[in-house]
Amino acid sequence: MHDRLLPWYAAHRRDLPWRAPERSPWGVLVSEVMLQQTPVARVLPVWERWMSRWPTPSALAAAPTGDAVREWGRLGYPRRALRLHAAATAVRDAHDGQVPADEAVLRTLPGVGDYTAAAVSAFAFGRRATVVDTNVRRVQARSVSGLALPAPALTRAETALAARLLPEDDEQTATWSVAVMELGALVCTARAPRCSACPLADVCAWRAAGSPAPTGPPRRGQRWTGTDRQCRGTLLQVLRDSAGPVPAHRLQAAWPVPGVPDEQGQAARQRERCLDALVAEGLVEPLPGARFRLPGT
DNA sequence: AATCCGTGGCT
DNA sequence: TAGCCAAGGAT
Numbered sequence A: 001m002h003d004r005l006l007p008w009y010a011a012h013r014r015d016l017p018w019r020a021p022e023r024s025p026w027g028v029l030v031s032e033v034m035l036q037q038t039p040v041a042r043v044l045p046v047w048e049r050w051m052s053r054w055p056t057p058s059a060l061a062a063a064p065t066g067d068a069v070r071e072w073g074r075l076g077y078p079r080r081a082l083r084l085h086a087a088a089t090a091v092r093d094a095h096d097g098q099v100p101a102d103e104a105v106l107r108t109l110p111g112v113g114d115y116t117a118a119a120v121s122a123f124a125f126g127r128r129a130t131v132v133d134t135n136v137r138r139v140q141a142r143s144v145s146g147l148a149l150p151a152p153a154l155t156r157a158e159t160a161l162a163a164r165l166l167p168e169d170d171e172q173t174a175t176w177s178v179a180v181m182e183l184g185a186l187v188c189t190a191r192a193p194r195c196s197a198c199p200l201a202d203v204c205a206w207r208a209a210g211s212p213a214p215t216g217p218p219r220r221g222q223r224w225t226g227t228d229r230q231c232r233g234t235l236l237q238v239l240r241d242s243a244g245p246v247p248a249h250r251l252q253a254a255w256p257v258p259g260v261p262d263e264q265g266q267a268a269r270q271r272e273r274c275l276d277a278l279v280a281e282g283l284v285e286p287l288p289g290a291r292f293r294l295p296g297t
Numbered sequence B: 001a002a003t004c005c006g007t008g009g010c011t
Numbered sequence C: 001t002a003g004c005c006a007a008g009g010a011t
Helices: A002-012 A025-034 A040-053 A057-061 A065-072 A079-094 A114-125 A134-143 A156-165 A170-186 A228-240 A248-254 A263-281
Strands: A285-287 A291-293
Touching (some): A002 A170, A025 A079, A040 A065, A065 A079, A065 A228, A114 A170, A228 A248, A228 A263, A248 A263, A248 A291
Antiparallel strands (some): A285 A291
């Protein structure tokens, strides 16, 4: 596989700023956190502004958390902004301001799980690490295991397979991992894979089996309308888009939104519950006089 | 282990 | 059009 995929990657790789030679480990960490469950196209402009404003972990750590939440914009999952700020603070206070290279140390940072720790160690420092994301899982499931899609949750076997597929040469492992991910992102996609453009097509176990349809239970979709997630997003958007403190009545006016049913005032209770949770999580700061704002802004 | 946590483009 | 899903993490 290596002699097929590595040349393909060299020819087709996207020139993303966090892959540029001059990017810092901090830039790589920021990109990996932003890319969690979020498409590249939406991350690009936010990453550029973020790195321009906060070129180092210490720079971010010196800013109010609310500034990070606002700069996060509409990337989604705004707790990631909070965790990235916390990670920057930990880097400043416990690691002399330098993003650590060791996977196990990275793993201790807020918002950094198994995937992100391996990715930063590999992509920012060139270390040997087993990087397993949804792209890697899908490419392996198809090309090696002959399955249309990977299992719902990451298995030990998948991690073991990813480790076994890494090139022996330590110098090549990071490039290999990003190449597998790039293939999953551009060719071996979840919905409509472009097998005719795939460098692995003639060795792919899934194709050899006749490209069978997915087996197992269909993924249950995430509801959205009327959920706490929609409510939280709506409340936070009001605060993001406001320069100063927001009176409670403006939040009350924002929820429920048109299209969301409000039986017996349940939407009002939901709004208060979500607002309380946002405050408890540190995404919103309550002020005297029934006003609210992004923390420290 | 299952669920929660945003957002918006794509088919 | 309404799901589907995108470089996961925390609990």
